[in-house]
Amino acid sequence: QLQLQESGPGLLRPSESLSLTCTVSGGSISGDHWTWIRQPPGEGLEWIGYVYYSGTTNYNPSLRSRVTISVDMSKNQVSLILSSVTAADTAVYYCARYQEWLHWFDPWGQGILVTVSS
C-alpha cells in the first residue's frame, strides 16, 4: 500500500525558505505525478503544484515565482521549496500522488504544520 510522509522544519522566520520532503513508501515514484497542497489553519485547501517523475513541473500561478518542486528518484522522495515566506504561508502542507490518467489526487500524506513567525 502506497504511503506518503511529509517531513521538514515546523517553524520558520519571515523571509526564510520553506523546504519540505515527501517520502514515498510501498511503491516507486516512477511513472506518476506528485503534488503539493496546503491548508492555512481554519481555511480551505490550496493547490501548490506538481512534478512528474521525469522532472516536468506545473505550479499554481499565484505561487509560481516562489515555488520549486522536484524529485529524487534515488531516495524515492519529492521536495517542495517555497522562498521568501511570510505569515501568510503558515499552513499544513500535504503531498499526494497525482494520477493524471484518473484525474485524482490519491493517496495523501498526513500533512505537516509549518508556522512562519518572527
Next chain:
Amino acid sequence: QTVVTQEPSFSVSPGGTVTVTCGLSSGSVSTGYYPSWYQQSPGQAPRTLIYSTNTRSSGVPDRFSGSILGSKAALTITGAQADDESDYYCLLYMGSGVWMFGGGTKLTVL
C-alpha cells in the same frame, strides 16, 4: 481570475439527502474539468471520495455519488449518517496543467 465556488455550509438530518455543488465564478463545469471530491474530518488529511465526475474511490459507500447538475459538479449523499459530518472539497482541472480547489462546504448532520 476564475474562482471555484461551493456552498460554505449545509445541514442535513440523519437519513436525509443533501447535494453539495461546485461551480465557477465564470462559466460552467463540465466533465472536462474532471471534478473530484474530498472529505476532510477535523485534524485529518483529506480522503478521496469521487473522481472524474462520478467514479467512487475504493471503499467509499455507495450513498456518495457524483454528477454534473446543470452548470455545476455535484456531490450527493443519500441517507446521511452522523459520521458524514465533515468538510467537503471539490477539485477542478482548469486547463494548462493547473488545478483549483473550491472553498469547501462544512456539512452538519443533525
